[in-house]
Amino acid sequence: MHPLQSAGRAPDLTAAHHLLRHAGLRPTRPRLRLAWLLFCQGPRHVSAEMLASEVAATGFAVAQGTIYNALNAFARAGLVREVVIDGERTWFDTHVAPHHHMVDAAGHLHDIPADVVSLGNLPPLPAGQEIASVELVVRLRPK
Amino acid sequence: MHPLQSAGRAPDLTAAHHLLRHAGLRPTRPRLRLAWLLFCQGPRHVSAEMLASEVAATGFAVAQGTIYNALNAFARAGLVREVVIDGERTWFDTHVAPHHHMVDAAGHLHDIPADVVSLGNLPPLPAGQEIASVELVVRLRPK
């Protein structure tokens, strides 16, 4: 039996292992756990807090700071993308290709395909600068 | 001479006074100062910190907490609009009609007219919810 299994299930960490290797990140125990949750399992949109409770639910303890460090490392490596939704917390999206988001009344995120948005003529950009990203957020409220 | 003037200049606070009255906000001394800076003078996009240093520059002391309280009160009254740009700080925009933003490499905001953006078919909204706002942010970087 593999030492990393949780109650009853023995998650297959090989995929997560390859992902991390390929991204140039050391496959440490906490990172394997997190990568497994992010890429082989659950939701696409997570906050540090959500990820922390998901890990906890699998029976493993990962320090708060480690979750932030790992998430930032994943983002730097391009495995996840930081998404700005509000000032309350930082969201990470495992879907890294350009697209947009809808925030429902419960605070959950939903993807909006990139091609739903089209841009006309933008005001002139400052000299020597180019577009780094275009992100749209549609906020919903109860009717 | 009006008691609210600063070194050399005597700002005309009557416009600010009317604005506040009309919005149902008591025209107190700090609020008059801030409203004057926001609506009769300077930039359209401010953070609490920027506004604080602008006030300080006019020779008046306004408590940090009061700046936040006032800004939030202005936002509640519809005089300014909160804009989410990044997780670092909260921005307020004196331009309250729907429009979008461009963030240049120096972190400054520029307006993008609402009609530059057009939306195709959004994914279905959750039942009982409607669109509250649509905001787009274009981030720039050095070329």
Added chain:
DNA sequence: ATAGCTGCAAATGCTTTGCAAGGCC
């Protein structure tokens, strides 16, 4: 008079950091 503000300082809440111990190559 009195409900609403201000100032000040303490409290929050998310995120980062410092450092010693441990793990990966």
Added chain:
DNA sequence: GGCCTTGCAAAGCATTTGCAGCTAT
């Protein structure tokens, strides 16, 4: 072995809040 990570706790920041004293109305 050496460098990167983890854990833990402390530090940081932007923002909020509690409370006593002031101020518009």
